[in-house]
Amino acid sequence: MPPKSTSSSTSTSSKAPVPSKSASSSNALSSLWSAYSKETPARLKLIDAFLVFLMLSGAIQFVYCVLISSFPFNAFLAGFGSCVGQFVLTASLRSQVNPLNKDEFKDISPERAFADFAMGSVVLHFFVFNFL
Numbered sequence: 001m002p003p004k005s006t007s008s009s010t011s012t013s014s015k016a017p018v019p020s021k022s023a024s025s026s027n028a029l030s031s032l033w034s035a036y037s038k039e040t041p042a043r044l045k046l047i048d049a050f051l052v053f054l055m056l057s058g059a060i061q062f063v064y065c066v067l068i069s070s071f072p073f074n075a076f077l078a079g080f081g082s083c084v085g086q087f088v089l090t091a092s093l094r095s096q097v098n099p100l101n102k103d104e105f106k107d108i109s110p111e112r113a114f115a116d117f118a119m120g121s122v123v124l125h126f127f128v129f130n131f132l
Contacts (some may be wrong), residue, residue, distance in 0.1 A: 047094045051087060058083035078131045085124045091119040 009046035040048075058080055065076045096105050105113070 054087045082128045
C-alpha cells in the first residue's frame with residue numbers, strides 16, 4: 001500500500017507583493033501628471049490654470065465669510081457669484097477649444113468661442129457690479 005500524502009503543502013507560492021495605497025496613489029498621480037503635461041496643449045493648460053485660480057479665489061472668499069465676517073454680505077455674494085460664473089464660462093470655453101471635442105463643436109471656431117466667452121464675461125461682471 002502506498003503511503004498517504006498529506007494535504008499540507010510546503011511549497012512557496014510566488015505572489016507579487018501588494019503595493020501600499022500611498023505608493024499606488026502617488027504612482028497614479030505621477031502618471032496622470034506626466035500624461036497631462038505631455039499631451040495637453042499649452043492653450044488648455046493656461047485655461048486650466050485660470051480655472052484653478054477661480055476655484056481657489058472662491059474657496060478663500062467662502063472661508064473668509066464663514067470664519068471671519070460676512071459684514072457686507074452683498075459684497076460676498078457678488079464676489080463669490082463672480083467666481084462661480086466666471087468658472088462656468090471658462091469651463092465652457094475650455095470644452096469648446098479642446099481639439100478632442102472638435103466633432104461636437106463643428107460650427108464653432110476657437111475665435112467664436114473666445115468672443116462668446118468675452119461677451120459673457122462682460123455681461124456677468126455688469127450684473128455683479130450692479131449687485132454691489
